[in-house]
Amino acid sequence: MEEAGYPLLSLINSPADLRKLPEEKLLQVCSELREFIIDAVSCNPAHFGASLGVVELTVALHYVLNTPVDKLIWDVGHQAYGHKILTGRRDVFHTNRKYKGISGFPSVAESEYDSFGVGHSSTSISAALGMAVAYKEQGITDRQVVAVIGDGAMTAGQAFEGLNNLASLQANVLVILNDNNMAIDPNIGGFSDYLVDIATSRTYNKVRREVIKGMGRLNIVGPRSKEMIVKINNSVKNLLTRQTNIFEGLNIRYFGPVDGHDVLRLAGVLRDMKHIPGPKVLHVITKKGKGFKYAEENQTAWHAPSGKFDKHTGEIIEESTSRPRPPKFQDVFGHTLVELAKQNDKIVGITPAMPSGCSLNIMMEVMPARAFDVGIAEQHAVTFAAGLAISGMIPFCNIYSTFMQRAFDQVIHDVALQNLNVVMCLDRGGLVGADGATHHGAFDLAYFRPIPNLTISSPMDEVELRNLMYTAQLPDKGPFVIRYPRGIGSNEDWRKPFAEIEVGKGRCLRKGKGVALLTLGPLGVKAARVCDEFAASGTELGHYDMRFVKPLDEELLHEVFSSYHSVITVEDGVVAGGFGTAVLEFMNEHGYNCQLKRMGIPDRFVEHGTQAELYKEVGLDMEALRRNISELLK
Ligand SMILES: Cc1ncc(C[n+]2csc(CCOP(=O)(O)OP(=O)(O)O)c2C)c(N)n1
Numbered sequence: 001m002e003e004a005g006y007p008l009l010s011l012i013n014s015p016a017d018l019r020k021l022p023e024e025k026l027l028q029v030c031s032e033l034r035e036f037i038i039d040a041v042s043c044n045p046a047h048f049g050a051s052l053g054v055v056e057l058t059v060a061l062h063y064v065l066n067t068p069v070d071k072l073i074w075d076v077g078h079q080a081y082g083h084k085i086l087t088g089r090r091d092v093f094h095t096n097r098k099y100k101g102i103s104g105f106p107s108v109a110e111s112e113y114d115s116f117g118v119g120h121s122s123t124s125i126s127a128a129l130g131m132a133v134a135y136k137e138q139g140i141t142d143r144q145v146v147a148v149i150g151d152g153a154m155t156a157g158q159a160f161e162g163l164n165n166l167a168s169l170q171a172n173v174l175v176i177l178n179d180n181n182m183a184i185d186p187n188i189g190g191f192s193d194y195l196v197d198i199a200t201s202r203t204y205n206k207v208r209r210e211v212i213k214g215m216g217r218l219n220i221v222g223p224r225s226k227e228m229i230v231k232i233n234n235s236v237k238n239l240l241t242r243q244t245n246i247f248e249g250l251n252i253r254y255f256g257p258v259d260g261h262d263v264l265r266l267a268g269v270l271r272d273m274k275h276i277p278g279p280k281v282l283h284v285i286t287k288k289g290k291g292f293k294y295a296e297e298n299q300t301a302w303h304a305p306s307g308k309f310d311k312h313t314g315e316i317i318e319e320s321t322s323r324p325r326p327p328k329f330q331d332v333f334g335h336t337l338v339e340l341a342k343q344n345d346k347i348v349g350i351t352p353a354m355p356s357g358c359s360l361n362i363m364m365e366v367m368p369a370r371a372f373d374v375g376i377a378e379q380h381a382v383t384f385a386a387g388l389a390i391s392g393m394i395p396f397c398n399i400y401s402t403f404m405q406r407a408f409d410q411v412i413h414d415v416a417l418q419n420l421n422v423v424m425c426l427d428r429g430g431l432v433g434a435d436g437a438t439h440h441g442a443f444d445l446a447y448f449r450p451i452p453n454l455t456i457s458s459p460m461d462e463v464e465l466r467n468l469m470y471t472a473q474l475p476d477k478g479p480f481v482i483r484y485p486r487g488i489g490s491n492e493d494w495r496k497p498f499a500e501i502e503v504g505k506g507r508c509l510r511k512g513k514g515v516a517l518l519t520l521g522p523l524g525v526k527a528a529r530v531c532d533e534f535a536a537s538g539t540e541l542g543h544y545d546m547r548f549v550k551p552l553d554e555e556l557l558h559e560v561f562s563s564y565h566s567v568i569t570v571e572d573g574v575v576a577g578g579f580g581t582a583v584l585e586f587m588n589e590h591g592y593n594c595q596l597k598r599m600g601i602p603d604r605f606v607e608h609g610t611q612a613e614l615y616k617e618v619g620l621d622m623e624a625l626r627r628n629i630s631e632l633l634k
């Protein structure tokens with residue numbers, strides 16, 4: 001990218017440089033920053049619309065606050081590209097989300113300006129409150145703590161828990177509610193409606209008009225009338241906001257709504273607010289995708305465009321492939337759920353704010369009354385599903401593996417303990433790629449395995465996904481986890497007739513001698529290819545697609561441990577406590593004396609990159625399989 005295209009931005013290497021500029025220059029900074037983000041994301045696909053929407057807010061915040069002494073916490077962090085670019089990372093921004101490059105989210109390891117690590121939503125108010133209280137305890141009084149939270153993130157329970165505690169502690173925290181009336185998909189729910197309501201101030205404006213009209217009729221508008229109207233007006237406003245504004249009702253001062261694209265106004269308001277102690281909310285209205293026509297018009301698609309794009313036409317530049325590609329796992333889920341729901345009217349679908357991400361939008365389109373987007377509310381989604389199941393429905397609750405971490409207790413307490421037939425589809429199992437450490441679905445197999453009553457499965461391909469979904473909705477199946485990865489599978493011909501899979505039964509893909517591979521999930525496809533290679537050079541390996549972590553197919557395991565001297569387990573989850581560990585426990589318990597090699601994600605956080613780069617890094621690629629097999633064959 002040409003620095004020449006950003007004459008002013010290229011002079012800003014830290015917020016201190018920004019603060020030296022006269023205020024009127026902020027308009028140019030915003031315009032160049034927006035252009036820079038568009039240029040960068042057009043050739044390095046990433047999150048997009050959210051950062052464009054907060055360009056002015058970002059500039060105003062860094063202009064007015066004394067960052068990094070003052071603390072700025074971006075909720076989720078997918079909107080923080082402008083923040084990164086202004087805080088010394090402009091020159092490396094082309095490495096955003098790339099292997100060994102900078103992270104797509106704020107990260108304390110990356111910059112002193114990133115006050116708190118984020119990626120999962122709705123943590124900012126709690127973190128800001130913790131910081132403000134810590135400073136107070138330590139007698140530090142000269143520091144502003146600011147949380148920027150979106151209207152979508154505001155729908156989550158944790159955001160309300162933070163507000164509730166903020167109200168009682170009356171700490172010095174500014175919460176900026178960045179309201180663009182969108183999550184990834186349209187933001188829904190009572191709170192979202194409420195924000196629209198206070199942003200347009202229907203009630204307040206109506207009463208205000210009535211009062212002024214009434215005063216005219218009573219002829220009280222005389223000398224000093226202007227002053228009096230203002231006074232009455234203010235007291236009506238106070239009364240109404242106190243009664244109708246949720247934040248004021250909590251004893252948190254509410255300011256706004258203000259135009260989030262007026263950088264000069266924002267800077268002025270923020271400057272004033274610095275002098276107001278205690279908890280306060282500034283309600284800022286922005287447009288997601290602001291300044292890029294295509295993103296403004298189709299905000300969901302441009303939340304994170306699916307590829308590089310032409311910034312003039314908005315056209316996504318697709319990678320050319322010579323042969324048809326298999327579908328994404330998420331789409332197989334979406335279409336299959338509709339097929340099943342047509343056959344079984346008890347089936348409903350649930351997503352916590354990821355309808356297009358998990359493809360529940362397919363069902364929402366075809367049978368809207370039976371598909372629920374419940375907002376960013378994973379805990380609620382699971383207990384809501386439990387309520388549906390206990391009352392006779394069969395909910396398919398689809399949650400990204402990483403976000404399901406939030407609902408661990410609900411799975412135990414509300415679903416498993418009551419042995420309810422909730423089907424929990426965990427999308428994005430395994431390493432997800434560019435989102436990195438906050439988003440990998442690495443822990444699910446290990447964190448679910450100790451929970452009684454759960455069936456835990458992972459399909460090797462799309463056909464198995466369909467058949468597991470079919471099986472899970474059959475009578476008396478109890479809580480059923482089906483966990484699958486981000487991206488495309490291996491099977492173009494996936495729309496096969498449904499077949500029940502016996503719970504806890506794996507399948508033998510090939511018999512061999514010496515070494516057997518036990519795979520769980522999609523890595524089985526790579527393992528099958530490696531087995532073909534060995535077979536081509538005369539070595540027959542055993543390969544078993546185990547399908548279930550729980551219950552384990554003990555019959556098959558007895559057969560394997562009595563037939564091979566070495567066994568390799570392969571999974572795209574953490575080794576500690578996962579599938580391989582379950583097999584190890586089985587082997588020890590039954591006194592088998594085989595060599596066992598467990599391949600999985602190691603005990604450390606894995607960063608970002610392409611899925612291929614990351615699987616190679618952690619030793620879960622075909623090369624690592626070949627190496628381990630050869631070692632054991634010696
Ligand atoms: C716990 C959790 N659930 C889901 C997500 C996925 N997610 C990322 S951004 C987003 C929408 C956030 O909406 P909002 O806070 O309004 O930000 P905007 O994109 O509109 O700026 C969602 C659902 C997440 N990051 N964390």
Ligand SMILES: CC(=O)[C@@H](O)[C@H](O)COP(=O)(O)O
Nearest residue numbers: 076078119304357428435486
């Ligand atoms: C910021 C966030 O949490 C989401 O936007 C996430 O990056 C979506 O991931 P997928 O691209 O896998 O749907």
Ligand SMILES: [Mg+2]
Nearest residue numbers: 150151152182
């Ligand atoms: Mg939003």
